[in-house]
Amino acid sequence: MEDRSKLSISERIEQKTKGSGSSSFMEKLMPAVFLLCAIISILTTLGIVFTLLFETVTFFRGVPFADFFASTEWYPFFSEPQYGIWPLVNGTLLVAGIAMMVAIPFGLGAAIYLSEYASEKVRKTVKPVLEVLAGIPTIVYGFFALTFVTPILRAVIPGLDVFNALSPGIIIGVMIIPMIASLSEDAMSSVPNSIREGAFALGATRMEVTVKVVLPAALSGVIASFVLGISRAIGETMIVSVAGGASPGMGIDPTGAVQTMTAYIVQVVKGDAGFGTPIYYSIYAVGMTLFVFTLAMNLLAHYISRRFREDY
Amino acid sequence: MKFADTTVSNERYEENTQRLSKRHIWNKAFKGICFGAMAFSILMLIVLLIRILTQGIGFLSWDLIVNFASRNAEDAGMLAALAGTIWLMVVAAPLSFVLGVGTAVYMEEYAPVNRFTKLLQTNISNLAGVPSVVFGLLGLTIFNRLLGLGASVLAGGLTLSLLVLPIIVVASREAINAVPTDVKQASYAMGATKWQTIFRIVIPTSLPGILTGTILALSRAIGETAPILVIGALTYVASTPSDLFSNFTAMPVQIYDWTGRPQEEFQNIAAAGIIIILLMLFFMNSIAVFIRTKFQKRF
Numbered sequence: 012m013e014d015r016s017k018l019s020i021s022e023r024i025e026q027k028t029k030g031s032g033s034s035s036f037m038e039k040l041m042p043a044v045f046l047l048c049a050i051i052s053i054l055t056t057l058g059i060v061f062t063l064l065f066e067t068v069t070f071f072r073g074v075p076f077a078d079f080f081a082s083t084e085w086y087p088f089f090s091e092p093q094y095g096i097w098p099l100v101n102g103t104l105l106v107a108g109i110a111m112m113v114a115i116p117f118g119l120g121a122a123i124y125l126s127e128y129a130s131e132k133v134r135k136t137v138k139p140v141l142e143v144l145a146g147i148p149t150i151v152y153g154f155f156a157l158t159f160v161t162p163i164l165r166a167v168i169p170g171l172d173v174f175n176a177l178s179p180g181i182i183i184g185v186m187i188i189p190m191i192a193s194l195s196e197d198a199m200s201s202v203p204n205s206i207r208e209g210a211f212a213l214g215a216t217r218m219e220v221t222v223k224v225v226l227p228a229a230l231s232g233v234i235a236s237f238v239l240g241i242s243r244a245i246g247e248t249m250i251v252s253v254a255g256g257a258s259p260g261m262g263i264d265p266t267g268a269v270q271t272m273t274a275y276i277v278q279v280v281k282g283d284a285g286f287g288t289p290i291y292y293s294i295y296a297v298g299m300t301l302f303v304f305t306l307a308m309n310l311l312a313h314y315i316s317r318r319f320r321e322d323y
Numbered sequence: 324m325k326f327a328d329t330t331v332s333n334e335r336y337e338e339n340t341q342r343l344s345k346r347h348i349w350n351k352a353f354k355g356i357c358f359g360a361m362a363f364s365i366l367m368l369i370v371l372l373i374r375i376l377t378q379g380i381g382f383l384s385w386d387l388i389v390n391f392a393s394r395n396a397e398d399a400g401m402l403a404a405l406a407g408t409i410w411l412m413v414v415a416a417p418l419s420f421v422l423g424v425g426t427a428v429y430m431e432e433y434a435p436v437n438r439f440t441k442l443l444q445t446n447i448s449n450l451a452g453v454p455s456v457v458f459g460l461l462g463l464t465i466f467n468r469l470l471g472l473g474a475s476v477l478a479g480g481l482t483l484s485l486l487v488l489p490i491i492v493v494a495s496r497e498a499i500n501a502v503p504t505d506v507k508q509a510s511y512a513m514g515a516t517k518w519q520t521i522f523r524i525v526i527p528t529s530l531p532g533i534l535t536g537t538i539l540a541l542s543r544a545i546g547e548t549a550p551i552l553v554i555g556a557l558t559y560v561a562s563t564p565s566d567l568f569s570n571f572t573a574m575p576v577q578i579y580d581w582t583g584r585p586q587e588e589f590q591n592i593a594a595a596g597i598i599i600i601l602l603m604l605f606f607m608n609s610i611a612v613f614i615r616t617k618f619q620k621r622f
Contacts, residue, residue: 120360148546
């Protein structure tokens with residue numbers, strides 16, 4: 012056996028480096044592995060876009076492009092099917108509109124209270140509770156809307172259908188409250204205290220500080236949270252599938268049944284539409300429309316929060 | 324003149340006092356309104372939980388867990404759905420964990436500042452905003468049809484792991500970012516290579532945060548109904564999945580099926596099923612909170 016103490020330092024370094032051949036292999040391999048993981052997320056996006064695009068093009072081979080955008084009738088199950096997207100868009104926007112009428116005032120109110128009025132103790136208790144509200148599966152909200160909220164609304168509003176836009180709209184709003192509250196609260200909390208104190212020193216009440224100083228300063232974040240909320244409301248599926256009904260139409264009466272884009276997709280996949288039929292491909296055209304809507308909203312929110320941010 | 328002046332300022336003073344008290348009243352009212360908004364949200368949560376508990380608790384039984392779905396509400400159970408959900412998690416958990424943590428390590432430790440990295444960031448935040456039903460369409464086309472997996476547990480699990488990937492990436496990046504630079508530099512100073520530092524220092528240190536994020540992501544996956552429905556999960560299955568290629572149903576799908584039936588008995592067992600799924604979520608969240616408070620290192 013070789014006596015190691017007789018080796019020169021440079022020889023020993025060489026020996027060491029040879030011994031760690033496997034680790035230098037890992038050194039080269041692992042960045043590639045991690046990069047591969049990261050690329051999969053990009054492939055997912057590409058997969059979504061190309062899937063939707065490809066199948067939508069197939070759909071438009073059977074259905075004229077003009078019908079899809081010009082017709083205001085959506086009757087895919089009739090013997091002479093009509094594929095005008097607008098009734099589904101109308102239903103989607105109606106439900107989302109109702110949801111935002113609930114989510115914006117309550118979400119913003121909660122955010123203001125938590126950010127400006129509440130003590131640290133209250134904030135630390137309430138925020139996890141709101142997280143619980145956000146973590147409840149949407150099917151549970153759907154069940155709640157259909158079996159609890161709808162009967163109550165029907166007792167109050169005569170003429171309300173069993174399936175209607177109002178009940179799922181309200182419940183989607185409740186579901187979105189935590190998101191708006193949390194994002195708006197973040198925006199308002201990041202307004203520096205020195206600005207608040209300046210307003211207090213001029214004799215402003217807490218409400219005046221909030222409405223005239225903090226809210227304008229945090230406006231970009233607050234508006235961005237509203238836009239993200241709309242995006243969530245548009246993409247919400249199970250609540251409207253359970254409680255909203257399946258009657259696409261151009262009406263804006265919230266007491267009647269509607270159908271949203273998401274609910275239509277669920278209706279079709281539940282009903283075993285044969286592969287290759289126009290109805291099968293129609294869910295991709297609807298999915299594409301839905302994707303474009305939500306993507307536009309998300310990009311808009313991103314733009315607002317970056318472009319109009321007040322930096323301190 | 325002096326006399327008149329005093330009257331004016333007295334009047335002003337009184338006016339101001341009145342205005343001030345009005346402003347204070349407004350302030351109180353505003354505070355009340357904002358408190359009401361917050362209280363409403365919490366109240367809705369309480370009402371929802373109480374309603375589901377009171378409706379479903381009487382229908383919780385052992386039969387519900389060990390029976391398969393049935394046309395009779397009295398015999399109906401969710402064994403197939405329970406097993407399906409567990410199978411989905413067995414597929415989705417390791418996959419989304421590896422992909423999510425890998426992406427996060429790349430972005431935090433390796434990624435150079437260039438357009439690709441920026442694209443990666445924008446991409447992740449946009450993926451998080453894609454509606455889950457659209458992920459279902461992706462799964463239906465790619466996994467179900469193109470790869471020929473059919474409406475199998477594997478197709479469902481793959482779809483769910485892509486769906487929750489952004490959540491894990493964001494949580495893991497935050498956790499990795501919180502590892503202080505001096506700890507890493509100490510590792511380099513001891514002669515460790517980059518990979519050794521990541522594997523032995525960065526990942527172990529950030530593991531509590533990563534695990535918490537993963538558990539929260541999986542609890543989101545458990546409750547997802549729409550993507551599972553779209554890739555073709557069945558509502559009536561009378562067997563538990565035997566392998567990755569079996570057809571399946573999952574708990575939210577089963578609850579959806581029961582909710583949609585006109586008979587009230589089915590809605591009662593739907594409520595009981597919801598109690599079970601909420602208990603599972605509560606359990607998972609408790610583990611996440613436990614890990615966060617017990618193991619997270621603060622620097």
